[in-house]
Amino acid sequence: MDGLPPTLEKVIDGFSKFPGIGKKTAHRLGLHVLKTHTKEVEDFAQALLNVKSKINSCSCCHNIAEADLCEICSDQKRDKSIICICEEPSDIYLIEKTGFRGVYHVLGGLLSPLDGIGPEDLQIDSLMERVKSATELIVATDASIEGEATILYISKLLDSHPIKITRLARGLPVGGHLEYVDEATLTQSLNERVDLHSEV
């Protein structure tokens, strides 16, 4: 970009490193900083620094946390006997919107032998500890090969353990049209069809 002060260039560069932000958007955001009140920009910069210095991993579920335990693990009203297993902390906030009231366990990845990610790279040991006091385990991983591999691995580990293990249903997206659904989804949807009588 011709003629931009180097200081502003740096901010634009910074913005463009975020996912989904291209050069043009970064440019617009950078120019917006100029128009923003100094106090507001200072607060934002401080908040960015605080996130890196104050936030760590929950010692129980490996979700992001400011204290030793995350807000979910330290909430007495949550049902600790149902553990939902996620890949990343960001998945938790998607599931929270469904109204789920159990607790979580963040694996920190999915099994992927091709990428060299084995069970020892994931938070599986600590999961096995927690499983002892739980009644149901919901494996909420992506519907990908890695997600399936991870579900399979965890369910095998717990083969001899008297615990209910479930995974998210596969099927038609709510509001989706049949004609736009791919073959694999439709096949799963058919296989996992629900009895109308039992549903009510």
Place this chain on the structure above:
Amino acid sequence: MDGLPPTLEKVIDGFSKFPGIGKKTAHRLGLHVLKTHTKEVEDFAQALLNVKSKINSCSCCHNIAEADLCEICSDQKRDKSIICICEEPSDIYLIEKTGFRGVYHVLGGLLSPLDGIGPEDLQIDSLMERVKSATELIVATDASIEGEATILYISKLLDSHPIKITRLARGLPVGGHLEYVDEATLTQSLNERVDLHSEV
């Protein structure tokens, strides 16, 4: 957003104040900060602070600048006799891409009596000073009512001054189809038609 640490909430709030960034994108950007290397986040935060503390307005053209003069005004290779008048510094970077090699003058707004913006709110006095040493003035404002009013006001001010005043051409967007062009644009395009012989 349920269960998010307050520190992270603040960063997400900060992101969502930027133009074009909704709650969902802000959330994704906030979580990205967590994954980003601390050094990189610190650099970004510092760059934000630098922009507010180091960048001011060019004393000549009112473009953004780190020194007393902006990079364009202090460039000896630019043609100082052609001044392009813009509303905001951000417009400069659009015009720079066209390969324009003159200089700029930022008005800091457009005349808008309804919003109470009069000539005294714009950088018009300093423009009149600069005009003395220029040969051409290009008024590159929006093709809006405010833009037209501003063009008219400036050209009237300079009525008795022997200077060429031009404005950007109105017409078909390059690559645009005739059937999608609005009536007003087509009318202007017809009025400002170009002689094929004189164009070559």
